[in-house]
Amino acid sequence: MPIIYQQISELRAALQPYRGQRNDKPDNAQRIALVPTMGNLHEGHLELVSIAKQYADIVVVSIFVNPTQFGEGEDFDSYPRTLDEDVAKLATVGADYVFAPNVDEMYPVLPPSTSVLAGAITNQLCGQSRLGHFDGVGIVVSKLFNIVQPDVAVFGQKDYQQLAIIKQLVRDLSYPIEIVGAPIVRAADGLALSSRNQYLSAAERKTAPVLHMELQRLAQKLAQQLTCNKQGMQGFDVLLAETHQRISDAGFNIDYLEIKTDQLGTIDTIDSSEANGNGKSSHLMILVAAWLGRARLLDNQLVTVH
Ligand SMILES: Nc1ncnc2c1ncn2[C@@H]1O[C@H](COP(=O)(O)OP(=O)(O)OP(=O)(O)O)[C@@H](O)[C@H]1O
């Protein structure tokens, strides 16, 4: 079973022996991976741990429902907290340590007076519909990086914008941490696994895979257009509007549905030869957030040009 720590000082003391004389890179220094989560773990999270184990000797999983990334009226209070079950699941994939602090331990003063702004990339997509969300993610992830001081940290591509922001944060603040993005783990019917899927009623759960199906359909159409039509991105708006309608007709309330570059730039800043990767691979990403009942679902799909 993984060892659980709730205190920062205890976790730091437990990890210290693995670090060795890091600067001299002796043979006995062991690599540490961090997998940050908010708990209520599912197969998607466990896959992050399995990937982390490929990159490091010691895997620390943090479980913390971070108040600073929730907006007013969001589900901070009702977010599922299932620590015992989470720890049992983590034992099956060989996680070594669980860091499960309470709010006071992480935030002696709340709200914290320091903010780690992530720039223009935060003001779009989820950042536009959840104001302040990425400020909260930025501060908590910075704190976790400082507490654990991992060599590598693994984040899921389901939260694609979050992954892009963390990569930027690490670059901008010179954290000596390798950031690994893990592919989306899906249910058999294509729905991206997410703790919030449990907010779906039985009928909504049947509808939910439509999101992934529609993104795949749109990606195929965009790829066809890029392959056949030298006009490149002309007509993308029509395809996007059609997909928007189809998703809405299925019962979703769309927060955003956008086509971006894979770096989350606007697509009018790249030309069509870049968009189809000069015949190699596409640089386009479709991103969606949509409400189905009480659940806000995220998904994304890379546009692959064959
Ligand atoms: N289906 C998935 N595939 C890959 N990574 C995932 C998946 N679901 C979550 N993750 C990743 O797990 C990490 C922790 O996410 P979190 O604990 O918020 O889980 P979640 O299921 O996304 O929850 P929520 O429903 O609140 O969004 C993040 O890096 C996230 O991208």
Ligand SMILES: CC(C)(CO)[C@@H](O)C(=O)[O-]
């Ligand atoms: C990275 C994270 C654990 C920070 O609270 C959270 O945003 C999440 O679960 O994706």
Ligand code: BAL
């Ligand atoms: N995985 C996303 C965390 C959040 O929705 O706050």
